[in-house]
Amino acid sequence: xxxxxxxxxxxxxxxxxxxxxxxxxxxxxxxxxxxxxxxxxxxxxxxxxxxxxxxxxxxxxxxxxxxxxxxxxxxxxxxxxxxxxxxxxxxxxxxxxxxxxxxxxxxxxxxxxxxxxxxxxxxxxxxxxxxxxxxxxxxxxxxxxxxxxxxxxxxxxxxxxxxxxxxxxxxxxxxxxxxxxxxxxxxxxxxxxxxxxxxxxxxxxxxxxxxxxxxxxxxxxxxxxxxxxxxxxxxxxxxxxxxxxxxxxxxxxxxxxxxxxxxxxxxxxxxxxxxxxxxxxxxxxxxxxxxxxxxxxxxxxxxxxxxxxxxxxxxxxxxxxxxxxxxxxxxxxxxxxxxxxxxxxxxxxxxxxxxxxxxxxxxxxxxxxxxxxxxxxxxxxxxxxxxxxxxxxxxxxxxxxxxxxxxxxxxxxxxxxxxxxxxxxxxxxxxxxxxxxx
Amino acid sequence: xxxxxxxxxxxxxxxxxxxxxxxxxxxxxxxxxxxxxxxxxxxxxxxxxxxxxxxxxxxxxxxxxxxxxxxxxxxxxxxxxxxxxxxxxxxxxxxxxxxxxxxxxxxxxxxxxxxxxxxxxxxxxxxxxxxxxxxxxxxxxxxxxxxxxxxxxxxxxxxxxxxxxxxxxxxxxxxxxxxxxxxxxxxxxxxxxxxxxxxxxxxxxxxxxxxxxxxxxxxxxxxxxxxxxxxxxxxxxxxxxxxxxxxxxxxxxxxxxxxxxxxxxxxxxxxxxxxxxxxxxxxxxx
Numbered sequence: 001x002x003x004x005x006x007x008x009x010x011x012x013x014x015x016x017x018x019x020x021x022x023x024x025x026x027x028x029x030x031x032x033x034x035x036x037x038x039x040x041x042x043x044x045x046x047x048x049x050x051x052x053x054x055x056x057x058x059x060x061x062x063x064x065x066x067x068x069x070x071x072x073x074x075x076x077x078x079x080x081x082x083x084x085x086x087x088x089x090x091x092x093x094x095x096x097x098x099x100x101x102x103x104x105x106x107x108x109x110x111x112x113x114x115x116x117x118x119x120x121x122x123x124x125x126x127x128x129x130x131x132x133x134x135x136x137x138x139x140x141x142x143x144x145x146x147x148x149x150x151x152x153x154x155x156x157x158x159x160x161x162x163x164x165x166x167x168x169x170x171x172x173x174x175x176x177x178x179x180x181x182x183x184x185x186x187x188x189x190x191x192x193x194x195x196x197x198x199x200x201x202x203x204x205x206x207x208x209x210x211x212x213x214x215x216x217x218x219x220x221x222x223x224x225x226x227x228x229x230x231x232x233x234x235x236x237x238x239x240x241x242x243x244x245x246x247x248x249x250x251x252x253x254x255x256x257x258x259x260x261x262x263x264x265x266x267x268x269x270x271x272x273x274x275x276x277x278x279x280x281x282x283x284x285x286x287x288x289x290x291x292x293x294x295x296x297x298x299x300x301x302x303x304x305x306x307x308x309x310x311x312x313x314x315x316x317x318x319x320x321x322x323x324x325x326x327x328x329x330x331x332x333x334x335x336x337x338x339x340x341x342x343x344x345x346x347x348x349x350x351x352x353x354x355x356x357x358x359x360x361x362x363x364x365x366x367x368x369x370x371x372x373x374x375x376x377x378x379x380x381x382x383x384x385x386x387x388x389x390x391x392x393x394x395x396x397x398x399x400x401x402x403x404x405x406x407x408x409x410x411x412x413x414x415x416x417x418x419x420x421x422x423x424x425x426x427x428x429x430x431x432x433x434x435x436x437x438x
Numbered sequence: 439x440x441x442x443x444x445x446x447x448x449x450x451x452x453x454x455x456x457x458x459x460x461x462x463x464x465x466x467x468x469x470x471x472x473x474x475x476x477x478x479x480x481x482x483x484x485x486x487x488x489x490x491x492x493x494x495x496x497x498x499x500x501x502x503x504x505x506x507x508x509x510x511x512x513x514x515x516x517x518x519x520x521x522x523x524x525x526x527x528x529x530x531x532x533x534x535x536x537x538x539x540x541x542x543x544x545x546x547x548x549x550x551x552x553x554x555x556x557x558x559x560x561x562x563x564x565x566x567x568x569x570x571x572x573x574x575x576x577x578x579x580x581x582x583x584x585x586x587x588x589x590x591x592x593x594x595x596x597x598x599x600x601x602x603x604x605x606x607x608x609x610x611x612x613x614x615x616x617x618x619x620x621x622x623x624x625x626x627x628x629x630x631x632x633x634x635x636x637x638x639x640x641x642x643x644x645x646x647x648x649x650x651x652x653x654x655x656x657x658x659x660x661x662x663x664x665x666x667x668x669x670x671x672x673x674x675x676x677x678x679x680x681x682x683x684x685x686x687x688x689x690x691x692x693x694x695x696x697x698x699x700x701x702x703x704x705x706x707x708x709x710x711x712x713x714x715x716x717x718x719x720x721x722x723x724x
Contacts, residue, residue, distance in 0.1 A: 009619040130696045139704060146711050154714075157721065189459040190724040198717045205710060212703075 034399015
């Protein structure tokens with residue numbers, strides 16, 4: 001019982017310290033600046049962006065693709081590790097679920113930012129054509145948001161009941177809210193049966209839904225004839241890329257949460273070791289698809305595509321391209337092969353680099369292709385030949401990233417980042433097993 | 439009294455300022471209008487004049503729209519107005535002569551038609567005259583040794599004599615520009631005749647081809663066009679997918695598999711989501 005109390009006091013959400021407050025305030029400032037820029041964009045139109053006739057998708061869409069990719073982490077850690085009986089996943093699943101929800105919600109918001117006229121959002125439903133990948137996207141994103149929410153919520157219910165009791169004296173206001181959200185959870189057999197069954201259904205559902213989400217995202221590009229997008233490799237390429245982005249984000253957030261909440265006893269080096277191996281697998285898989293995506297066209301590409309490849313390999317985007325491939329995939333794979341590389345701090349640095357590289361990777365997927373249309377770019381201002389985001393685009397995009405981090409921060413602040421009930425159950429189980437063996 | 443004088447002076451000054459300014463306004467420079475006209479005769483069809491009005495304003499050529507142009511037939515010192523026409527937004531107008539007999543040639547069998555614009559606030563008056571003789575083209579399709587040819591004879595209608603050494607264009611009517619066939623120049627021989635080979639395999643709707651034999655913008659005879667229709671083309675098979683359910687058709691023609699399969703998925707997944715939400719209520723109540 002003493003152990004149980006310690007477990008609860010270790011894992012219940014705690015007030016932020018000074019750093020936490022500075023962090024949250026900084027995010028709020030970035031968001032407010034972004035909202036001001038967005039209002040200006042609404043008033044003046046997308047002329048404030050650097051998107052023009054050719055680069056008609058820019059940083060907003062690449063940011064959207066990044067969010068969609070990052071949301072894949074929930075499916076990987078919760079569902080796949082669950083189905084493959086990887087029990088070590090328990091301390092990391094809640095954070096994965098939180099990242100998934102934050103990322104997919106922000107993906108939905110980002111696509112509205114790109115629309116320029118959000119008041120016309122309803123038209124996407126009213127005039128939907130099922131032949132259009134945009135319609136598929138419009139359907140799958142709300143579906144993913146719904147399932148990601150349920151993925152987070154169902155396993156959380158017993159913990160909310162624990163929090164209700166825990167905060168009864170300390171903070172009656174919080175306790176009241178935890179009580180409402182815990183849905184009168186008593187831990188009865190009937191409740192447990194419904195919860196277990198629901199979690200099983202979600203775990204099974206989230207895999208095809210995530211695969212559909214990533215694939216639809218890939219098909220937005222590959223159903224066109226555009227150079228660099230017209231590829232049958234795209235679906236698998238996007239899924240493996242999402243695998244990398246998601247695990248990278250998970251490692252980064254876990255490291256920070258572990259340090260801030262002092263959870264070294266729960267999220268151990270063992271977990272980082274496992275996550276490191278998972279990231280190597282993800283990086284190597286994605287590298288394989290990158291080779292397919294870029295090496296084969298070197299042999300088979302026609303003039304237009306060769307020019308596109310030249311721009312990536314040795315031209316304007318070469319630095320970013322090689323940073324993504326070498327810094328974001330090859331070096332992490334090599335470093336993580338060594339046990340020392342899979343220690344928390346190196347893992348955090350690698351995770352951060354992988355996430356940054358993943359973000360730029362989406363930029364490289366979207367922009368260079370748009371600047372290589374089939375017809376030569378002519379009769380337009382010189383600036384239309386190039387694309388680099390405007391200050392408005394940067395501010396709004398940074399605000400969306402900050403908003404995703406704020407959602408994560410708020411959920412981490414008010415929810416237990418490690419499932420309390422499940423950890424308690426598992427520790428109990430462990431004891432029983434030890435007792436049986438002895 | 440003095441006051442009345444002052445008021446009178448004031449009105450006089452005002453009136454003179456108004457008169458000077460209105461006079462100045464009237465003298466603002468008007469632009470010249472350039473008229474172009476082309477006579478076109480379709481054998482067994484209509485006769486018309488294509489008129490184009492343009493002007494140079496600020497060193498730029500602009501089309502002169504919505505101006506009225508009067509059309510006159512001049513012969514033997516007589517000038518008869520035969521109608522009027524108004525230019526469209528491109529500065530173009532087509533004046534059709536419904537009855538050939540409504541215009542007369544002079545004693546030398548030359549028709550003289552003039553086009554006159556009487557000017558307006560913006561443009562000066564303008565005039566353009568064209569003269570032409572009446573010519574005809576008799577064209578027909580002939581087949582020799584299973585090979586098709588177009589033969590055509592160009593005649594001066596006033597004398598009935600063949601016109602030799604004039605180039606005739608032979609072309610097949612297409613959706614946009616006509617497709618020229620034969621040599622680059624098909625000059626008429628001493629009998630005013632040309633013979634042009636028709637290559638096989640020219641596509642046409644239901645195999646029907648429309649050939650045009652054209653004397654193009656000739657100095658003496660204007661433009662004369664004869665039309666020959668012949669079912670000797672390769673029938674075009676209509677490959678339109680307009681009525682089919684395709685990936686590029688509107689939403690009411692969505693392919694059935696795309697209606698059935700995704701909708702099953704959507705209903706299935708959302709059914710489960712609703713079931714899961716219902717489970718939340720069940721947890722509350724159990």
